[in-house]
Amino acid sequence: MIVTRFAPSPTGYIHIGNVRSAIYPYLLARQNDGKMILRIEDTDRVRYVEGATELIEDVLKWLGLDWDEGPIVGGNHGPYFQSERMEIYHEWARKLIESGRAYADPTSPEQIEEYRKKCNTNKTPFLYRNFRPKEIPEWQPGIPLRFKAEPKNYEWHDEVMGDMHAGPEVQDDIILIKKDGYPTYNFAHIVDDAEMGVTHVMRGVEYLSSTPNYLAIYEALGLNRPKLVSLPHILAPSGNKKLGKRDGAKSVTEYRSDGILAEAMLNYLACLGWNDGTEKEIYSKDELIEKFSLDRIQTSGARYDETKLLWMNGQWIRKIFDEQGPESLLARTEGFWPDVAKEHSPKYKLKVLSIIYDRLKTLADLREMSTYFFSDPEIDLDFLINNKFIKKMSEAEIEDLIKSAVQKLSKVDSWDADSLQQALNELLVETGKKPAELFSLIRIAISFAPFSPALNLTMEVMGRETTLARLNAVASAI
């Protein structure tokens, strides 16, 4: 059975660069009826941030990435917080001491720094194994434990990068257990993956160069290597660096409050560095699970492009409305309506949504784009008069036109889109105006918005009373 894991450290918010290494393991596990484990790597007590774990869980849930073992859901291989697994690491560490593959290192950090400087001035690579202490004390709290490297050539296969190899020069005596008793990532993840039965270790390429050291530890511990999967970086929008907090990488939760749909986020991130070889662009979670394959993950880094995310979000807004129904989209708009919409019924909001949804890039656009449906706009005569189609009319003519519109519209029997369009068409004939002139005038008079849906639809949703009242108000303001 395939077992994958997402193992973040709770050091702050998760941004787009991080989540993708949750998405791929998830897809692989689900595709193969495997298991997905969530493990919290909280061994760095200095960088630990309160509440960060909940944030991670939150983001995963939002994206629809559920886990089979881990915090909240439990499992047979817990605990799932590394800080609660100390005895386990120490037990494995003792095995290494017994087999002579680990030693307590009494050397002070200052001394180590000196060694390092010496190498720098001699321009030789710094390898700690060249400075092993003469006297090895008993391992006890307060003394770090180091791996004893036996450097040699390593070959391995990376499911994404292909066949890899590395020489002895990259293997060193890395720290297994820190002086505070907590294990390092380098040691803890190996123990945990083994104990938890993880079959596919998926992580960013930054770990690729440490792999020979990990391979040595697997060997010393008598463990089988899991399959290794290196994920390429997501690059910052500009420059050539990997996307990080400093490049303004937004928290995933921030995208949620900016009105990005979870479907779009998942779709975009999954396809940033992966594709199924066809020309398909829009994938649902189920489609991703079906089509995903490790060997189609890109080997080079992919630049993060927010414009494409936005486009995809628009696609998803329309897809949900069209395929899952207007109510389904409405359900996701909570919190995105303008304040003035508070008093209005869901039914009315649904009507509004139905005529403006195809111009939304994000749900947050609702705030700017729907205000005039819920409250009377401020009359701004300059805005009206400066319109390129209205500019050439005199004020008297404008007033006349609005008045005839009021007259015509108040006679409409049934206030629906078709009847309204018919009335507008008749008005066009009667006034001898072009659609651009007459419709722009009415549109602006009832909305004072830079843009709005088709005029007949807008009036239908607004209702007879509001439409006529606003037209009258403008006529008397001129």
Place this chain on the structure above:
RNA sequence: GGUUCCGUCGUCUAGUGGUCUAGGACGUCUGGUUCUCAUCCAGAAAAUCGCGGGUUCGACUCCCGCCGGAAUCACCA
């Protein structure tokens, strides 16, 4: 500096020796959809496939060299 990885339109990518005069998508531009904005539709511009050598009848695809970029070299993960 050592080690490792990467290199096709501005961006994400298709491409596994001939079907590539290099395909799609985002973005950009043009036109259409009785008004605006958007959707949708049609179309355009945009890649001498990092560079230079080979191998081959033939290379984006295989080999070598170079150049460029990135990652890593912590008692961080």
